[in-house]
Each structure stands twice: as C-alpha cells, then as structure tokens.
Amino acid sequence: MKKRKMPAVFLALIGAAGLLFTTSVQPISEASAAEKNLNIKKLDVDEFFADHNGTFILRDMNKGKTFIYNHERANQRFAPQSTFKVPNALIGLQVGAVEDEYSIKYWDGVKREIDIWNQDHTLGSGMRHSVVWYYQAMARDIGESRMKEWIEKISYGNQDISGGIDQFWLSSTLKISPIEQADFMERLYKENLPFDKDVMKTVKRMMIQEEEDHSTLYGKTGSGTGIGWFFGFVKIDNRAYSFVTNIDGTGAEAKNITMDILKKYKLY
Structure with a gap:
C-alpha cells in the first residue's frame, strides 16, 4: 500500500505539559534497559501509522510519565470490543460467576466463524483465543445489576451497559477512550482496582x-466495526510500561504496530 504523508508527531508528557524532548534514542540491550530507565527522550512513531489512522499511548508506570501520539484520538471514546474481556473476567471471578481460569463452558454446537471457537473453553482459553460466546455467557451469569455495579465501581468509560447484557461492549453502548484504557491497565498492573x-x-x-529472559508482555486485542485495539503492559526486570494502541483497522494490526514500536525502543 502506498504510504501517505502524515503530519509531524508531537508527544506530550503528562504532568509537564508543553515539554518536548528531541534527543534520539540509542539502541540498548534489554538487560541494560531497566538500569538506564530506557532513556527515552523522544518517541517517533509516524512510520507505524503511515497506513492507519490511530493513536498510541505509552506510560512509564514507575516514573509516572505518559507519551501520547495523536492526542485527539487518545481522548475519543470507542467501543472496547474484546478488550472488555479483561474487566469482564475480573467481574466474573469477583462475583463467583466463574470459579477460576479453568472454569469450563461447553460449546453449544452452533458453528461460528472462527474454528477454534467451536469447542469447549475455559476462562483462560476464552481470553487467549478471544472466544466471544464464552464471555457473553459469563456476562449473562453475572447479570445486569452486578455488571452495572462493578462497571461503576471501576469507572469504566461511559459506564453505559444499556445495549444488552451480552452485547453492550460489542459496537454498542459502552465506550471508552484510549487514555482511559491506559489508566485501567495501570490500575490493573498495580492491583489498585477494587477486586480481590x-x-x-x-x-x-x-x-x-x-x-523472554528479562521481559513479559501482557495484552489483549479487540476488533469490530473498523476499529482495532491492543492494550496491556510490559514488564522489563524492575521497570513496567502500560500501552494502548487504537487504530482504524483490526486488533491484529494494532498488535503488530504495538510490537514494532516496543521493539524499536527496546521495550521488548
């Protein structure tokens, strides 16, 4: 695909508005990254968004610094799609709708578009393979009143679940911004959410x-109605960074963009 020219990126450092660093990042090994705090002075991610409109957020959760590509989109709310499997799982476990990550739900025999969905699944495999029917069934088990209570407790996006107990996060009424997703990821990583x-x-x-030897990548994709998400966090020795990518595209494409950025800056 022919690349189109994009406007120059400017990146904001939350808590120090208007400050723009211009020093280049020098390649460093993963092992030394934590010691040097990665020394990121500038994020240049234009090249990764040449074929997609989107936003990228990276937060140093140790130092409390946040870098943002495309502020306008970072503050725009979108349906969370399958990234909602993360709060859905938290709520399901908390209220006892499922016992643990090995809790099985049995396939109903209805043939769905993704082959691996057409079998029994656990909470864990349902997360890994983004099995929509499993998490829809769990949402029904949670029920509207308990779901609403917990969505409000964690202040998740616009908190609107009126679109139906097994549909509200799928191109429906629930909306959340990429910056809100970054906040949610930080709270989950630090275990500051109101769950056990x-x-x-x-x-x-x-x-x-x-x-890998020095790093662990946590994440979840989401896709629907032309919107792609990938969010999560990466832990490198004693450093931790949350990230959110949201694009006009698919979750797989959002993940590819994220991985390319993380690798460029030796964050994974």
Missing part, C-alpha cells in the same frame, strides 16, 4: 502473551 488481589493476579496471568 487473587482475582487481579489471575486475570493478569491470563493476559500473558510472550515471555
């Missing part, structure tokens, strides 16, 4: 995508 600690640890464990 073991519940948050279980969901974080289910979010693990990849593990």
